[in-house]
Amino acid sequence: RGPVTADLAADGPHLLVEGPAGSGRTELLRALVASLAAAERPDRLSVVLVDGRDGTGASGGPGDGLRVCTDVPHVTTHLTANDPVxxxxxxxxxxxxxxxxxxxxxxxxxGSRHTGRAVPGRVVAPRESASGAADLDSAPSATIRLRPAAHRRQPERQPSLPRLVVVVDDLDALVSPALGSPGRPAAGSVMRALEAVAREGERLGVHxxxxxxxxGRTAETEPYRLASLRVTLDAPGTGADAPAPGRGLLTLPDGRSTPFQGGRVTGRIPRTATLRPTVVALDWPRMGDPPTRRPVRELGNGPTDLALLASALERAAKEVAATEVPSLL
Structure with missing residues (x-):
């Protein structure tokens, strides 16, 4: 019981989610994006999203895929495999x-470079001195000399290098694109870049x-073979007592396995409002009865948990003045 945890940096560097259609793969990826974003600042963790299914759902209809995660401030790039250019x-x-x-x-x-550049939870910008203001500079002799602050040598800052996580939904569609798919001519280029991430990402902080x-053919690719963390989702059931989508097994590199049930982060929260208080006559013999459940009035669907989290993360990023990471596109 309790939450299931896995560390991409310590147990990874790469994770593969495997399961049949309808098993909850996309929803689990959304939950992983939310979990990663909640644990790190957006200027120390960058997320890139790739939808390989050409913007359609598993049944051929329109699907949101990973697009619903683009409001999370950590997400810098979103690519849908329908535009070769x-x-x-x-x-x-x-x-x-x-x-x-x-x-x-x-x-x-x-790892050592990223840890050495860790920043506190709240960043306060240093006060800048006015142009031409004098500053004390100690000389070898006993004489105190004044030197303009503008002439002081500032230490060189190293370029920011946040950890990068590339999240790909439906890798099969990039390995074996369907005939007539708009992204088929460029699927090979994207796959070669992803294979380079699988080979070199561990040393460079890219997951x-x-x-x-x-x-299928995906089992022959490097992203599949080099994934040290694996999640195997169960096939969806048809009966009333069948498990919900998102149930599976997490396998660590040392062979330990943990069964889990994934949560849903994109389900809309129903909005209800309790009716106004009313006064009713209550007989003395019924004084000990439990209170009657008050009726509620439906107000329609509310926001999703993912949307609420994205809004909170956006406010937190502004409070700490997190630097925006540029997009890859």
Whole structure:
């Protein structure tokens, strides 16, 4: 009982969610995005979303996919595999980001660099002195000299390098795109960039979280083979007592497995309002009876848990003056 936890940095670096259609893969990815965003500042964690199913649901109808997560301030890029030009641009940008990180990290380790640049929960901007204001500068002799503050040498700041998580829904659609799919010509470019993330991401602080169906050509790809964290979702049932979507098994690199039931973060909260208080006659023999349940009035569907979380994270990011991470597109 209790929450199920997995550390991408310690147990990863990559996670694969595997399950048949209707098992809750997309909803689990949404919950993972919400969990990651709630645990870190947006200037220290960047999330990139890729919808491989061409903007349609599992039954062929329109589906939101991962687009509902774009309000989370940590999400910098969202790509849907229906525009070859945009897909090639994304593949080039992701490859360029890996090269940039390799140059910044060098032969070192991203983990130590990222930990060393940890920032407090609240950032207060330093006070800037007026232009030309004098500042005390100690000299080798006993004489105190004045030097303009503008001439002081400022320490060079290293470029910001947040941890990057690439979340891919329906990896199968990129590995084996359907005939006639608009994104089919550029699917190979995106897959090559994702395979580079799977190979080099651990050293560069880039993680891959992908969802795919069981079997098929996806099992031959590097994102599938190099995923050390795995989630296997159960097939959806048909009976009244069948488990809800999102039930599965989390397997850690050491072989330990934990069954879990994933929650739903995009279900709308029903809005209700209790009717105004009323005064009724109460007989003495009924004084000990439990109170009658008061009727409620439906007000329609309210916001989702994910939307409420995104709003709270946006306010928190503004309070700490978190730096905005640029998009890959």
């Amino acid at each position: 945009r897909m090639r641009e994304f593949a080039q940008s992701l490859s360029a980001e890996l090269k940039r990180r390799a140059e910044l990290v060098g032969r070192g380790d991203f 891959l979280v992908a969802a795919a169906g069981p079997g």
